[in-house]
Amino acid sequence: QVQLQESGPGLVKPSETLSLTCTVSGGSITSNSAYWGWIRQSPGKGLDWIGSRFYSGSTYHNPSLKSRVTISVDTSKNQFSLKLLSVTAADTAVYYCARLTFSITNNNRFFDLWGRGTLVSVSS
Amino acid sequence: QSVLTQPPSVSAAPGQKVTISCSGSSSNIGNNYVSWYQQLPGAAPKLLIYGNNKRPSGTPDRFSGSKSGTSATLDITGLQTGDEADYYCGTWDYSLSVPWVFGGGTKLTVL
Secondary structure (H helix, E strand, O other): OOEEEEEOOOEEOOOOOEEEEEEEEOOOOOOOOEEEEEEEEOOOOOEEEEEEEEOOOOEEEOOOOHHHEEEEEEOOOOEEEEEEOOOOHHHOEEEEEEEEEEOOOOOOEEEEEEOOOEEEEEOO | OOOEEOOOEEEEOOOOOEEEEEEOOOOOHHHOOEEEEEEOOOOOOEEEEEOOOEOOOOOOOOEEEEEEOOEEEEEEOOOOHHHOEEEEEEEEOOOOOOOEEEEOOEEEEEO
């Protein structure tokens, strides 16, 4: 079955760039019914959607982070990535990669596949 | 503050039924399908309900979802201690101020 696995540094210094990669295994990232994206969860808090991207380019972002976020897709490696610029302590969170599956015929969208999550701490 | 409003916590005894509400607006729940996610302690969220009321394989039929107008509900019957978790609703939002929105989450305690 399709699985997602996050990877990247667990510690980032303030003002630097957070970079994470999600590897898709058991399926293709070029699916015509999926967006690939990121969700984070600050310690003790709820889920915060960061953004999602279709493999060929269409992207949605959370406006609160849009100016600092880049989500890219590498179809040759079956991976997608997150870059978050100029991080602060407020960006400390568990970051999940997730697949947003959508129906072409109606408005049905849902996150049906999640990675295990990776904790990223922002500290000097 | 979340766009979708959920009660912070609910509780019930084993074997009982609990209902978790999720309130939104016409730009989100009112015109889109709702999904629900279960997050067990220390684990990643997992899809529990999609399309308002559909269960993916693996979700017991003790869990059911419904939607009416701009609100959605998750019902859990025959509560088990293993159901203790955080539950989140989520949906698309056509206002595009934030295209995807989650509720603030509800912590279920099985007494």
